[in-house]
Amino acid sequence: MTVEKILAKLVSFPVLGGESNISILNWIKDYLETHGITVHLVPNEEGTKASLHCRIGPALDGGVILSGHMDVVPVEGQEWSTDPFVLTDKNDGKLYGRGSCDMKGFLACCLAVLPQMIKADLKKPIYFAFSYDEEVGCLAAPELAQAINTHYSETPKYAIIGEPSMMEPIVGQKGIYILETYVNGSAGHSSRIKQEVSAIHEAMRLILWLENRMDRLIANGRLDKRFHPPHSSIHIGLVKGGIAPNVIADKAHFYWDLRTIPMDDYFDIVNEFETHCRQRERELKRVFPGFSIKTKENHPPVPHLDTKADDDIVDLIKRISENSELNTVSYAAEAGQFANEGFQSAICGPGSIAQAHRANEFIAKEQLEKGMQMIDKLVRELSSEKFT
Secondary structure, X not given: XXXXXXXXXXXXXXXXXXXXXXXXXXXHHHHHHHOOOOXXXXXXXXXXXXXXXXEEOOOOXXXXXXXXXXXXXXXXXXXXXXOOOOOEEOOOOEEEOOOXXXXXXXXXXXXXXXXXXXHOOOOOOEEEXXXXXXXXXXXXXXXXXXXXXXXXXXXOOEEEEOOOOOOOOEEEEOEEEEEEEEEEOOOEEHHHOOOOOOHHHXXXXXXXXXXXXXXXXXXXXXXXXXXXXXOOEEEEEEXXXXXXXXXXXXXXXXXXXXXXXXXXXXXXXXXXXXXXXXXXXXXXXOOOOOOEEEEEEEEEEXXXXXXXXXXXXXXXXXXXXXXXXXXXXXXXXXXXXXHHOOOEEEEOOOOOXXXXXXXXXXXXXXXXXXXXXXXXXXXXXXXXXXXX
């Protein structure tokens, strides 16, 4: 199958993050098994979802993992000019469809080059590692990376995560943590604002504390100029509370996200916030004994990626991508999770992240070709006696 035919098939599976991925999983599994590849699954507890991994080549240390996710984001509410789950060629050099760029294009490249991998005299193995539920918090990657580490007798050395980067090597990503904070105050007539505890007023004070904490990080020189913005960010994206203008709100809550540069730890910031919340509780319980602040995870934290310039994968990714310009990103990806399992990791894949998650998502045919060329160069690298 050509890369475009494979991509068309992958796009036809409308598997959203959080949903069962068994349909697309089974198609990929069958495709791999048809080529004689043994596939291993890493299912969730309910058996409704699974990641997969497999090895092509010899069982020797030092191989390369090619990783991507099978799920996509929703299309509801977006104005598409074509069916988002039918790969469409408008004869403008682009292929349109949900996931064409993020990131089924990379999966298609991997699967299209598989026959060459099998025929090659690989001196080091290539692994496929395809996950589920990346789009709702990179949920499956830790277990998938761990499964690869424990399943095989040999140990892979590198992991290339094929998120759309226009084939530019990405060696850093911010850590991300999304939380929800709930404030419980006392209801009452608005004229009694000094006798009651408004959940909205207290929520706003907490929001200002978080903004000021971000500003203190900047003022203290906690900067990494590889990133844009070059500092850890704290953002409040949703606030709810109250029932009427003349009623003191007894309930309010807000959602916030942390995006930390590698030198900062999101748990340190959260712990400081919790300490501040406990202090506010002690103060305001004197006014209203039932006052409370509770913060919980919206989804588990995603670790940062901080690949060093002298790591071996940097030279490898430069060679196979034919791009020596290194960059960083502020969005979430699974690279940090693979790095935490001991694999030297980088992000590099076809397509532009600017096309991800939007209506009329597309990948340029030229980018697909470059993605295949990168993987083909990897096959040649791993077929060389000199590869280490």
